[in-house]
Amino acid sequence: MPTGVALRDPRQQLFDAAARVLVRDGVGELTSRAVTAEAGVAKGVLHRHFADFDAFLTELVLDRIARIEARAADLRDRAGSGTVTGNLTEALVSGFDPVAVAMIVLVIARDELRTRLRAAGTARLPLVGEAAAMVAGYLTAERDLGRIAADADVDTLAPTLIGAAHLRFTEEEHGPAAPEAVRRVVEAVLAAALR
Structure with missing residues (x-):
C-alpha cells in the first residue's frame, strides 16, 4: 500500500501553504512545521525539495x-x-x-x-x-x-x-x-x- 499521496507540484503547494500561514498567523508563526502542516504533507517533503528553511523562504520570495x-x-x-x-x-x-x-x-x-x-x-x-x-x-x-x-x-x-x-x-x-x-x-x- 502507498504511504502517501503523490504531490503534483510540491514546491507550489508549499509556497501556497506558507502564504496562508504568513497572512493568517504572521511572520513569527512561519516555521517549517507550520508550512508542512498547512500543506498537509510530512515535514520531510519540505527538506526533500529545499536544503533548509531559509532556502525555502528564499525561493518563496x-x-x-x-x-x-x-x-x-x-x-x-x-x-x-x-x-x-x-x-x-x-x-x-x-x-x-x-x-x-x-x-x-x-x-x-x-x-x-x-x-x-x-x-x-x-x-x-x-x-x-x-x-x-x-x-x-x-x-x-x-x-x-x-x-x-x-x-x-x-x-x-x-x-x-x-x-x-x-x-x-x-x-x-x-x-x-x-x-x-x-x-x-x-x-x-x-x-x-x-x-
Whole structure:
C-alpha cells in the first residue's frame, strides 16, 4: 500500500501553504512545521525539495519577485493606453495583496533571508525594490510618450509611490486598502508630473 499521496507540484503547494500561514498567523508563526502542516504533507517533503528553511523562504520570495517582473512587463506594455493614474492604481492594488505585504515583513524580519536574496541578485530591499523598478519602468515609458512631464524624476517618483502605497496597505486593519485610497495616493504623488 502507498504511504502517501503523490504531490503534483510540491514546491507550489508549499509556497501556497506558507502564504496562508504568513497572512493568517504572521511572520513569527512561519516555521517549517507550520508550512508542512498547512500543506498537509510530512515535514520531510519540505527538506526533500529545499536544503533548509531559509532556502525555502528564499525561493518563496524569488517566486513572488518573478511575478512582479512579469507584472512589470505587462504594465510597461500598457503605456499609452488607459490613464497613467488608472494603470498605476491597478498595478499597486494587485501588487500589494495581503501575501505581498506579509512577505515584505518577512524579508525585513529575517537577516539570513535578506542576505540570501541579495546574493541571488535582488534589490537591496527585496520585493520593494523590484516593485519600485516596475513603477519606474512604466513611468519612463509614459514619459517617453509625453503623458508625463519630460523632466519628471521617475527615480524619485517610483519609490515615493511604492512607499506611500505600502503604508496605505499596512495601515488597513480589515483587509487591503480600497482602490480609491490608492488612486488618491497616485494622484497626489504624480500631480506635478501628469500631462
